[in-house]
Amino acid sequence: MTYSESEIINLFLVLVLSPMLAVGLRELRFPGKVWSEIGFSAIALGLVVTVLEGFVFPDALNLVEHACYAAGGICGAVGAYLLAKDARRAYRGAERP
Amino acid sequence: MSPIAVFDILAFLGFGAALFFGFRVPAHAPGIGRLAKYTYIGAVAIFLLNGASNVLEYTGVTTQFDAYGDYAKVLFVPLVLWSTFSRVNAERLLAAQRAEAAEREESELLTSILETSPAGVIVADVNGSVSFANQFGSQILAEALPGQLDLAGIVRGTPTAHRRVPVGMQDSLRYLAVRCKSLHPAEGSASRAVLVLSDVTDRVIREHEIEEYRHGLEREIDHRTSELMEANRQLQDASDARQDFLARMSHELKTPLNSIIGFSEIMLKGLSGPLTEDQRAQLGMVHSSGTHLLELVNDVLEISRIEAGYSPVSIARVNVCARMGDLVASMAVLAREKDIDLACRCEGATNAATDPDKLDQIVRNLVSNAIKFTDPGGRVDVTVEQEQDSAVVTVADTGIGIAEEDQERIYSAFQQVEPGNRARREGTGLGLTICRELCDSLGCTLSLESRPGEGSAFTVRIPRQFPGDLVIL
Known part of the structure; x- marks a missing residue:
C-alpha cells in the first residue's frame, strides 16, 4: 500500500474539479472539443489509476496509467491542432477589414 | 522495449505536439484570450516535462524534475480548469461585444430610417409630453400652432385611430394624416403612443377640388335633368295631342268614308233602285276611290301609330x-x-x-x-x-x-x-x-x-x- 500525498491531492482535485470543468466546457463550442475532452478524461483516469495502483494490481494499473497519459497526450495534441487551425483562421478573418 | 516505455514515448510526443499547437493558437483570436492560452500551455508543459524525464530515464539520465514531477502534476487540473473558464469568459465577452455591435447597428439603421423618413414620427405620452421626434416630426411640432396638434388627445383616443389634422398658418396650412399606435407602458410610467404623421396636403387639396367638381357636376346634372323633364313633358303633351289627333282623324275620316263605300255598294247592288250604265260607272269610281282612300287612311293611321309607339x-x-x-x-x-x-x-x-x-x-x-x-x-x-x-x-x-x-x-x-x-x-x-x-x-x-x-x-x-x-x- 504505497501512495504519495501528491497523488491523493491529485485524486481529490480530479474528483472535485472535473464536474466544474464539465460545466465550463458545456458553454464552449470549438473544433477539437471532443478530442480535448477525451484527452483530459484519459489524463484524469491516469491520475486516479496512479492512486489505485498503490492498493491493487500494481503492475497492470501502472501499465494502464502510462497508457492513459499516452492517450491523453495524443488526443490533446489532435485537439490542440484542430483548435489552433480554427483559431488562426478566425484570427485572420477578424483582422480583415 | 517495454510497453510502458512505448507509452511514455507516445505521451512525450503527444504532449510535445499539444504544446506546439498550443503556442500556435493566436491569443487574440475570437473567444481565446491570452490567459486561456498560457494556462493551457502550462498544463501541457507539466506533463511534457514529466514525460521527458521518464524518457530520459530510459537513457540512464535522471533529472531533477522526476523528483518534483508528481507534485507538479497537482497543478494540471486547476490549470486546465482555469484555461477553460478563461475561454468561457472570453466567449461571453465576445458574445456581448457582438450583441452590442448588432444592437448599435440596428439602432443606427433605425435612426437613419427615422431621420430620412418623409413621415413624422413622434413618441408622446397621455400628457402630451414628447419623448422622441424625428426630423420631420420636430419640424411639425415647431410649425403647429397652439391647439392644432393635440398630442394628449390623440394618445388618449382610439389606439389605431386615423385622423387628419391641419397644421400651420392659414397661408401655409398643411394637412397631416395621423396614425396612432399605443405602446405598452413601463410600470409606473404614463401611457405612451407612437404617432406617425404623413403630409397629405396635396391629396386633401385634390379631394377638395374633386368634391367641388362633383358638386358642380351634380348641379349641372340637376339642371339638365330638369330641362330633360320639361322637354319630356312637352314631348308627352305633343304625343298626347298627336294620339288625340289620330283618334279624331280616324273617326272623322273613316266614318264618312265607310258611309260613302257602304252606300255606294248598296246603290251598285241596285237596292236603292235601278241605275243607268253611266250612273253605275260613275258610282263604281266613287266606290273604288272611297276604298282606296280608306286604305290610304288606314295605312297612314297605322304608320303613325307605329312611329308614335302606340302599336x-x-x-x-x-x-x-x-x-x-x-x-x-x-x-x-x-x-x-x-x-x-x-x-x-x-x-x-x-x-x-x-x-x-x-x-x-x-x-x-x-x-x-x-x-x-x-x-x-x-x-x-x-x-x-x-x-x-x-x-x-x-x-x-x-x-x-x-x-x-x-x-x-x-x-x-x-x-x-x-x-x-x-x-x-x-x-x-x-x-x-x-x-x-x-x-x-x-x-x-x-x-x-x-x-x-x-x-x-x-x-x-x-x-x-x-x-x-x-x-x-
Whole structure:
C-alpha cells in the first residue's frame, strides 16, 4: 500500500474539479472539443489509476496509467491542432477589414 | 522495449505536439484570450516535462524534475480548469461585444430610417409630453400652432385611430394624416403612443377640388335633368295631342268614308233602285276611290301609330309554317283574279317567338305587293324555312323587279318604283314602309334581292327568341 500525498491531492482535485470543468466546457463550442475532452478524461483516469495502483494490481494499473497519459497526450495534441487551425483562421478573418 | 516505455514515448510526443499547437493558437483570436492560452500551455508543459524525464530515464539520465514531477502534476487540473473558464469568459465577452455591435447597428439603421423618413414620427405620452421626434416630426411640432396638434388627445383616443389634422398658418396650412399606435407602458410610467404623421396636403387639396367638381357636376346634372323633364313633358303633351289627333282623324275620316263605300255598294247592288250604265260607272269610281282612300287612311293611321309607339307588341310562340299557309290561302282569290299562281312551301316545322298579327300584316303586305307588281300569268311563291336561330319567310315573284339604285328608296313613305314611264300601280306607297317599321319593332330583318324584269324576293328573318324584354305568352 504505497501512495504519495501528491497523488491523493491529485485524486481529490480530479474528483472535485472535473464536474466544474464539465460545466465550463458545456458553454464552449470549438473544433477539437471532443478530442480535448477525451484527452483530459484519459489524463484524469491516469491520475486516479496512479492512486489505485498503490492498493491493487500494481503492475497492470501502472501499465494502464502510462497508457492513459499516452492517450491523453495524443488526443490533446489532435485537439490542440484542430483548435489552433480554427483559431488562426478566425484570427485572420477578424483582422480583415 | 517495454510497453510502458512505448507509452511514455507516445505521451512525450503527444504532449510535445499539444504544446506546439498550443503556442500556435493566436491569443487574440475570437473567444481565446491570452490567459486561456498560457494556462493551457502550462498544463501541457507539466506533463511534457514529466514525460521527458521518464524518457530520459530510459537513457540512464535522471533529472531533477522526476523528483518534483508528481507534485507538479497537482497543478494540471486547476490549470486546465482555469484555461477553460478563461475561454468561457472570453466567449461571453465576445458574445456581448457582438450583441452590442448588432444592437448599435440596428439602432443606427433605425435612426437613419427615422431621420430620412418623409413621415413624422413622434413618441408622446397621455400628457402630451414628447419623448422622441424625428426630423420631420420636430419640424411639425415647431410649425403647429397652439391647439392644432393635440398630442394628449390623440394618445388618449382610439389606439389605431386615423385622423387628419391641419397644421400651420392659414397661408401655409398643411394637412397631416395621423396614425396612432399605443405602446405598452413601463410600470409606473404614463401611457405612451407612437404617432406617425404623413403630409397629405396635396391629396386633401385634390379631394377638395374633386368634391367641388362633383358638386358642380351634380348641379349641372340637376339642371339638365330638369330641362330633360320639361322637354319630356312637352314631348308627352305633343304625343298626347298627336294620339288625340289620330283618334279624331280616324273617326272623322273613316266614318264618312265607310258611309260613302257602304252606300255606294248598296246603290251598285241596285237596292236603292235601278241605275243607268253611266250612273253605275260613275258610282263604281266613287266606290273604288272611297276604298282606296280608306286604305290610304288606314295605312297612314297605322304608320303613325307605329312611329308614335302606340302599336303594342304581343309576343307568342308561332308556328310560322301553318300561319303562312293560312295567310296564302286567304289571298288566293286576289291572285286568281289577276291570273297569278300563288303558292306556299314549308320546309319542316318552323317556330318563332313573335307577334302573329304583325307577322301576318308584314307578309300580307309583301304578298299583296308581289301580286300587284306581277303581270298576269306570273308566279308568287311564299317559302318558309328554318335556320339555326330564325325562321325565314321569303316572298318571291316574277314581277317587274326593282333596280339596285331604287332598292332603298322603296321603303320610304309614298314611294313606288315603276320601270320606264309606266303608270303608277294602285296603292298608297306605304306598305313597305309599314313592313320595315313592323320588322324593326319585332326584331326581324327585312331584305330584298331583285333584278329588273326578273322579279323580286323579299326575305323576313324572324328570330326564334324575341330579342326584347317582353314576356312570351
